[in-house]
Amino acid sequence: MATTTATVSINSSDLIPGQPLSINASHTLTKSGLTEGLEIIDMGRGVLTEASAADALAEALGTADTSNWIYLCNKSTNDLHYIKVGIHDTLIGHLGAGEWLWMPWNMGDNVAEINIEAEGVTGSSITYEYAIFQESKTLPAKT
Protein backbone atom coordinates (compact mmCIF):
# COMPACT_ATOMS: atom_id res chain seq x y z
CA MET A 1 0.00 0.00 0.00
CA ALA A 2 1.35 3.37 -0.94
CA THR A 3 1.64 6.28 1.44
CA THR A 4 1.32 9.85 0.25
CA THR A 5 1.46 12.74 2.69
CA ALA A 6 0.84 16.41 2.00
CA THR A 7 1.96 19.09 4.41
CA VAL A 8 1.27 22.81 4.36
CA SER A 9 2.61 25.72 6.32
CA ILE A 10 1.16 29.21 6.01
CA ASN A 11 2.99 31.98 7.78
CA SER A 12 2.81 35.74 8.04
CA SER A 13 4.32 38.10 10.55
CA ASP A 14 2.45 41.19 9.41
CA LEU A 15 -0.99 40.19 8.09
CA ILE A 16 -2.64 40.59 11.49
CA PRO A 17 -0.91 43.23 13.65
CA GLY A 18 0.47 41.70 16.82
CA GLN A 19 -0.67 38.20 15.92
CA PRO A 20 1.85 36.23 13.84
CA LEU A 21 0.06 33.73 11.63
CA SER A 22 1.30 30.15 11.65
CA ILE A 23 -0.81 27.36 10.18
CA ASN A 24 0.64 23.88 9.90
CA ALA A 25 -1.29 20.86 8.69
CA SER A 26 -0.51 17.44 7.29
CA HIS A 27 -2.60 14.62 5.94
CA THR A 28 -2.23 11.23 4.35
CA LEU A 29 -4.16 10.65 1.13
CA THR A 30 -6.60 7.76 1.42
CA LYS A 31 -9.31 6.14 -0.65
CA SER A 32 -12.92 7.09 0.00
CA GLY A 33 -14.02 5.88 3.40
CA LEU A 34 -10.90 3.73 3.84
CA THR A 35 -7.49 3.96 5.45
CA GLU A 36 -5.89 2.50 2.32
CA GLY A 37 -3.63 4.91 0.44
CA LEU A 38 -4.07 6.18 -3.11
CA GLU A 39 -2.05 4.23 -5.65
CA ILE A 40 -2.47 6.07 -8.97
CA ILE A 41 -0.46 9.10 -9.96
CA ASP A 42 -0.16 11.32 -13.02
CA MET A 43 2.40 14.08 -12.93
CA GLY A 44 4.16 16.27 -15.39
CA ARG A 45 4.91 19.66 -16.81
CA GLY A 46 3.37 21.55 -19.71
CA VAL A 47 3.02 24.88 -21.46
CA LEU A 48 -0.19 26.82 -22.04
CA THR A 49 -0.52 29.51 -24.70
CA GLU A 50 -2.55 32.56 -23.79
CA ALA A 51 -4.47 32.67 -27.07
CA SER A 52 -5.88 29.16 -26.73
CA ALA A 53 -9.06 28.14 -24.98
CA ALA A 54 -9.26 26.14 -21.79
CA ASP A 55 -7.70 22.69 -21.82
CA ALA A 56 -8.52 19.67 -19.72
CA LEU A 57 -5.70 19.00 -17.26
CA ALA A 58 -7.55 15.85 -16.27
CA GLU A 59 -10.69 14.22 -17.56
CA ALA A 60 -13.06 12.62 -15.07
CA LEU A 61 -12.14 9.11 -16.18
CA GLY A 62 -12.85 6.79 -13.32
CA THR A 63 -15.33 6.08 -10.59
CA ALA A 64 -17.45 9.09 -9.71
CA ASP A 65 -17.40 10.60 -6.25
CA THR A 66 -14.04 9.22 -5.23
CA SER A 67 -11.02 10.66 -3.47
CA ASN A 68 -8.52 12.35 -5.77
CA TRP A 69 -6.09 15.22 -5.21
CA ILE A 70 -4.69 17.92 -7.48
CA TYR A 71 -1.41 19.79 -7.18
CA LEU A 72 -0.93 22.55 -9.74
CA CYS A 73 1.77 25.22 -9.90
CA ASN A 74 2.03 28.22 -12.21
CA LYS A 75 5.77 28.39 -12.92
CA SER A 76 5.69 31.80 -14.58
CA THR A 77 7.70 34.63 -13.05
CA ASN A 78 5.73 37.32 -14.88
CA ASP A 79 3.26 38.87 -12.43
CA LEU A 80 0.78 39.45 -15.25
CA HIS A 81 0.52 35.75 -16.03
CA TYR A 82 -2.21 33.71 -14.42
CA ILE A 83 -3.98 30.43 -15.00
CA LYS A 84 -7.74 30.09 -14.81
CA VAL A 85 -8.61 26.87 -13.01
CA GLY A 86 -12.04 25.33 -13.19
CA ILE A 87 -14.17 22.24 -12.96
CA HIS A 88 -16.24 21.83 -16.13
CA ASP A 89 -18.13 25.14 -16.52
CA THR A 90 -17.34 26.45 -13.06
CA LEU A 91 -14.37 28.76 -12.52
CA ILE A 92 -12.63 28.09 -9.22
CA GLY A 93 -9.96 30.76 -9.26
CA HIS A 94 -6.93 32.42 -10.77
CA LEU A 95 -3.53 30.90 -10.06
CA GLY A 96 -1.00 33.71 -10.22
CA ALA A 97 2.66 33.59 -11.19
CA GLY A 98 4.60 31.33 -8.85
CA GLU A 99 1.49 30.18 -7.04
CA TRP A 100 0.30 26.62 -6.33
CA LEU A 101 -2.93 24.97 -5.31
CA TRP A 102 -3.80 21.75 -3.51
CA MET A 103 -7.37 20.58 -3.70
CA PRO A 104 -9.56 17.50 -3.54
CA TRP A 105 -11.38 16.42 -6.67
CA ASN A 106 -14.22 13.96 -6.29
CA MET A 107 -15.01 13.59 -10.02
CA GLY A 108 -18.68 14.16 -9.25
CA ASP A 109 -19.72 12.99 -12.71
CA ASN A 110 -18.13 12.13 -16.05
CA VAL A 111 -17.97 15.75 -17.23
CA ALA A 112 -16.34 17.10 -14.08
CA GLU A 113 -12.98 17.61 -15.76
CA ILE A 114 -10.30 19.88 -14.32
CA ASN A 115 -9.58 22.58 -16.86
CA ILE A 116 -6.90 25.25 -17.09
CA GLU A 117 -6.41 28.29 -19.32
CA ALA A 118 -3.52 30.74 -19.66
CA GLU A 119 -4.34 34.42 -19.33
CA GLY A 120 -2.59 37.73 -18.85
CA VAL A 121 -0.34 38.63 -21.76
CA THR A 122 -1.55 38.18 -25.32
CA GLY A 123 0.32 35.48 -27.18
CA SER A 124 2.58 34.54 -24.31
CA SER A 125 3.06 31.12 -22.73
CA ILE A 126 2.84 29.87 -19.17
CA THR A 127 4.65 26.79 -17.91
CA TYR A 128 2.86 24.71 -15.32
CA GLU A 129 3.61 21.65 -13.22
CA TYR A 130 1.04 19.26 -11.87
CA ALA A 131 0.52 16.05 -9.97
CA ILE A 132 -2.76 14.19 -9.70
CA PHE A 133 -3.16 11.49 -7.07
CA GLN A 134 -6.14 9.30 -7.79
CA GLU A 135 -8.23 6.57 -6.28
CA SER A 136 -9.74 5.57 -9.59
CA LYS A 137 -8.78 6.14 -13.20
CA THR A 138 -10.08 4.49 -16.34
CA LEU A 139 -7.80 4.72 -19.35
CA PRO A 140 -9.40 6.20 -22.49
CA ALA A 141 -10.58 3.72 -25.06
CA LYS A 142 -8.31 2.99 -28.01
CA THR A 143 -9.25 4.97 -31.13
Add this chain to the structure above:
Amino acid sequence: MATINATISVNSDIMSYPININTSMVMNKFQSCNGLDETSGMNVKKFNATSAVKIVDNTEGTAGKASKVYIRNTGSSKTNFFYVALANGVAASDSDETIGKLYGGDWMLIPWVATAATTHDIHVAPSTTEEMTLEWMVFQE
Protein backbone atom coordinates in the same frame (compact mmCIF):
# COMPACT_ATOMS: atom_id res chain seq x y z
CA MET B 1 1.12 45.34 2.29
CA ALA B 2 1.49 42.04 4.10
CA THR B 3 3.62 39.03 3.25
CA ILE B 4 1.94 35.64 3.44
CA ASN B 5 4.11 32.62 2.66
CA ALA B 6 2.67 29.19 1.95
CA THR B 7 4.73 26.06 1.47
CA ILE B 8 3.55 22.64 0.38
CA SER B 9 5.44 19.38 0.69
CA VAL B 10 4.09 16.21 -0.88
CA ASN B 11 5.93 12.94 -0.39
CA SER B 12 4.88 9.64 -1.86
CA ASP B 13 6.05 6.11 -2.49
CA ILE B 14 3.41 5.36 -5.13
CA MET B 15 6.12 4.96 -7.74
CA SER B 16 9.17 2.76 -7.50
CA TYR B 17 11.19 5.91 -6.83
CA PRO B 18 10.40 8.61 -4.25
CA ILE B 19 8.20 11.53 -5.22
CA ASN B 20 8.96 14.77 -3.41
CA ILE B 21 7.22 18.03 -4.22
CA ASN B 22 8.32 21.10 -2.31
CA THR B 23 7.02 24.48 -3.41
CA SER B 24 6.64 27.83 -1.72
CA MET B 25 4.64 30.84 -2.76
CA VAL B 26 3.85 34.34 -1.65
CA MET B 27 0.15 35.16 -1.85
CA ASN B 28 -0.03 38.22 -4.07
CA LYS B 29 -2.72 40.53 -5.34
CA PHE B 30 -4.07 39.92 -8.83
CA GLN B 31 -1.37 40.49 -11.47
CA SER B 32 0.82 42.16 -8.87
CA CYS B 33 3.92 41.57 -6.80
CA ASN B 34 2.22 43.14 -3.78
CA GLY B 35 0.95 40.77 -1.13
CA LEU B 36 -2.61 40.11 -0.05
CA ASP B 37 -3.38 42.18 3.00
CA GLU B 38 -6.87 41.21 4.16
CA THR B 39 -8.20 38.10 5.83
CA SER B 40 -11.36 36.68 7.30
CA GLY B 41 -9.31 35.39 10.19
CA MET B 42 -9.48 31.75 11.19
CA ASN B 43 -13.00 30.36 11.46
CA VAL B 44 -13.77 27.20 13.41
CA LYS B 45 -17.22 25.64 13.42
CA LYS B 46 -18.78 22.39 14.58
CA PHE B 47 -21.36 20.71 12.35
CA ASN B 48 -23.91 18.05 13.31
CA ALA B 49 -26.33 18.02 10.37
CA THR B 50 -25.96 16.98 6.76
CA SER B 51 -27.51 20.09 5.24
CA ALA B 52 -25.29 22.31 3.13
CA VAL B 53 -23.94 25.44 4.80
CA LYS B 54 -22.41 28.49 3.17
CA ILE B 55 -19.04 29.23 4.76
CA VAL B 56 -17.81 31.95 2.37
CA ASP B 57 -20.08 34.43 0.65
CA ASN B 58 -19.07 35.84 -2.71
CA THR B 59 -19.42 39.36 -1.30
CA GLU B 60 -16.50 38.72 1.06
CA GLY B 61 -14.14 39.23 -1.83
CA THR B 62 -13.92 41.69 -4.68
CA ALA B 63 -14.80 40.48 -8.14
CA GLY B 64 -11.75 40.05 -10.31
CA LYS B 65 -9.33 40.29 -7.43
CA ALA B 66 -7.16 37.56 -5.94
CA SER B 67 -8.24 35.43 -3.02
CA LYS B 68 -7.07 32.21 -1.42
CA VAL B 69 -9.12 29.86 0.70
CA TYR B 70 -7.70 27.38 3.22
CA ILE B 71 -10.08 24.72 4.57
CA ARG B 72 -9.36 21.77 6.87
CA ASN B 73 -11.45 19.01 8.40
CA THR B 74 -9.93 18.89 11.87
CA GLY B 75 -11.28 15.42 12.64
CA SER B 76 -9.59 12.05 12.26
CA SER B 77 -12.39 9.95 10.74
CA LYS B 78 -11.65 8.35 7.38
CA THR B 79 -15.34 7.51 7.06
CA ASN B 80 -17.00 10.88 7.58
CA PHE B 81 -16.28 13.87 5.37
CA PHE B 82 -17.33 17.29 4.17
CA TYR B 83 -18.28 17.99 0.58
CA VAL B 84 -16.83 21.33 -0.52
CA ALA B 85 -18.58 23.06 -3.39
CA LEU B 86 -19.01 26.22 -5.35
CA ALA B 87 -22.75 26.06 -5.59
CA ASN B 88 -25.94 27.92 -5.10
CA GLY B 89 -27.12 26.06 -2.06
CA VAL B 90 -26.37 22.35 -2.14
CA ALA B 91 -23.07 20.51 -2.21
CA ALA B 92 -24.18 17.38 -4.01
CA SER B 93 -21.77 14.68 -5.02
CA ASP B 94 -22.89 14.71 -8.64
CA SER B 95 -22.93 18.45 -9.15
CA ASP B 96 -20.24 19.84 -11.43
CA GLU B 97 -19.79 22.65 -8.91
CA THR B 98 -18.62 20.18 -6.28
CA ILE B 99 -14.88 20.40 -5.79
CA GLY B 100 -14.25 17.39 -3.61
CA LYS B 101 -14.38 15.75 -0.22
CA LEU B 102 -12.41 16.46 2.93
CA TYR B 103 -12.06 13.48 5.23
CA GLY B 104 -10.61 13.76 8.70
CA GLY B 105 -7.34 15.65 8.63
CA ASP B 106 -7.65 16.64 4.98
CA TRP B 107 -6.81 20.23 4.04
CA MET B 108 -6.98 22.27 0.86
CA LEU B 109 -5.64 25.62 -0.34
CA ILE B 110 -7.15 27.02 -3.51
CA PRO B 111 -7.37 30.28 -5.37
CA TRP B 112 -10.89 31.71 -5.35
CA VAL B 113 -12.53 34.21 -7.63
CA ALA B 114 -15.13 36.22 -5.77
CA THR B 115 -17.26 36.68 -8.84
CA ALA B 116 -20.30 38.63 -7.78
CA ALA B 117 -22.67 35.70 -7.99
CA THR B 118 -24.03 33.09 -5.65
CA THR B 119 -22.41 30.50 -7.89
CA HIS B 120 -19.14 31.51 -6.25
CA ASP B 121 -20.25 31.14 -2.68
CA ILE B 122 -18.37 28.30 -0.99
CA HIS B 123 -20.56 25.69 0.65
CA VAL B 124 -19.83 22.59 2.67
CA ALA B 125 -22.09 19.64 3.44
CA PRO B 126 -21.21 17.09 6.13
CA SER B 127 -21.71 13.43 5.29
CA THR B 128 -23.02 12.61 8.75
CA THR B 129 -24.93 13.98 11.69
CA GLU B 130 -22.02 12.98 13.91
CA GLU B 131 -20.21 16.07 15.07
CA MET B 132 -17.39 17.23 12.83
CA THR B 133 -15.32 20.39 12.96
CA LEU B 134 -14.13 22.48 10.06
CA GLU B 135 -11.66 25.33 10.06
CA TRP B 136 -11.23 27.80 7.25
CA MET B 137 -9.53 31.08 6.45
CA VAL B 138 -9.83 33.43 3.50
CA PHE B 139 -6.94 35.59 2.32
CA GLN B 140 -7.93 38.39 -0.02
CA GLU B 141 -6.98 41.76 -1.47
